[in-house]
């Protein structure tokens with residue numbers, strides 16, 4: 098609790114500078130021990146609010162995110178979002194976007210089906226976050242020996258604590274994050290014009306490279322896919338792509354209606370409401386004209402509060418990319434504002450305000466935290482192609498190597514030194530991709546997030562296989578097709594060239610791949626990671642592919 102008994106003019110001035118809009122009417126009186134606004138001041142504040150009533154914008158009804166029925170129109174499935182017809186007086190751009198954008202498959206699979214991951218390496222988490230509610234304003238009256246009841250002196254509630262995120266050095270996994278982060282509620286105001294203390298903020302520290310995205314409540318997602326007729330026949334990824342989420346967004350309203358931020362809505366009282374009463378109840382007050390008139394005026398104050406909440410309660414549609422250490426914590430959810438104490442409602446008509454305002458609610462939302470490695474180059478290939486062997490040969494990383502499939506269960510990142518001018522680049526080795534990975538076969542495609550930021554992809558095929566060109570085509574298909582892959586710099590590496598090197602059939606496999614790559618202008622190189630053949634050349638070509646040379 099902070100007592101507002103000011104000892105010096107400087108303190109008063111500093112308080113006024115810090116104080117919110119709501120407190121603007123508080124007078125600057127040197128040496129004044131009493132900070133409660135006088136009836137005349139409250140009246141002038143309320144009169145001003147009354148005059149502002151006609152300038153209010155239309156308040157559009159909040160609509161939180163909804164999951165719609167599955168959409169069968171195949172044309173709309175690939176799009177990131179569709180702008181649906183937005184009502185002319187709406188303040189928001191209404192969109193529908195695939196549910197797959199707002200959840201993660203690994204979170205939905207039953208535990209026994211989840212892919213084996215090293216316990217210490219967790220690259221995606223869904224966290225529940227809640228900011229604190231504001232404390233209630235107090236209903237209290239000044240008392241001393243001479244007077245049984247004096248003027249109102251109920252202080253304001255403290256603001257609720259927020260939820261913040263910060264990317265910091267030295268972390269490399271999301272494993273240690275808690276499942277929920279809850280900001281503390283603000284304390285209620287008290288007698289003697291005491292404001293309640295502000296609720297404590299919470300801070301989520303994450304590794305650099307984390308992308309934070311707003312996501313749907315996992316319980317709602319589970320129930321939506323549980324009731325979907327398609328969930329039995331289709332792979333989970335397809336079901337999530339077909340279900341659509343309706344959202345209201347802010348953004349550019351011009352011709353293209355470009356949504357940039359998701360608007361979040363608080364489940365709090367509407368303007369003019371949100372009172373709590375002492376002695377006489379709500380019904381009694383609602384029957385009084387003077388209370389109705391007061392409510393009308395306070396509506397404007399509430400409306401301004403709601404407007405500033407709406408400005409703060411927005412989250413980037415594409416997420417927040419923490420690819421550098423954050424200079425300071427970034428607010429995910431702002432706490433609710435504290436309610437006004439009864440000292441603000443003393444007027445010539447209302448001598449004993451036995452009511453005060455309730456604090457505004459906090460916000461509860463879910464966020465998906467995805468760790469996307471910052472490697473310059475990604476190594477992709479079918480299982481057993483020799484990716485881990487390549488990485489351990491060229492870099493300081495020591496990933497597991499084995500002659501069975503899926504030895505690699507989580508990404509490894511190695512740094513490759515070029516030995517010239519201290520130049521180096523980083524390479525990420527991800528688990529092998531198999532036919533049907535896009536339908537979650539094998540280890541699925543979840544690990545692709547670690548090479549999405551990479552400038553180049555080095556695709557590894559094994560010349561030991563019967564038809565390496567067919568393997569290359571399988572990979573390209575699973576990665577979204579040639580067009581998608583060509584967005585990156587591409588280098589194709591034919592590994593295990595030491596097996597039957599003089600056999601024309603073996604050489605033929607390489608030439609077929611070389612011809613295929615020529616058509617797309619992709620560089621191609623035969624190597625033996627096991628024997629170290631062509632490794633120096635490989636490092637050079639990889640550096641070019643990573644955009645370092």
Ligand SMILES: Nc1nc2c(ncn2[C@@H]2O[C@H](COP(=O)(O)OP(=O)(O)OP(=O)(O)O)[C@@H](O)[C@H]2O)c(=O)[nH]1
Pocket residue numbers: 478479480481482483484485486487497498499500501502503504505506527528529592593594595596624625626627628
């Ligand atoms: N003959 C030969 N064998 C190799 C070569 N490179 C790797 N191998 C072997 O191939 C097997 C698989 O190698 P890994 O490096 O684990 O393959 P990977 O692509 O990382 O496999 P996943 O972990 O399943 O994705 C191991 O037994 C390696 O010793 C090579 O150049 N020549």
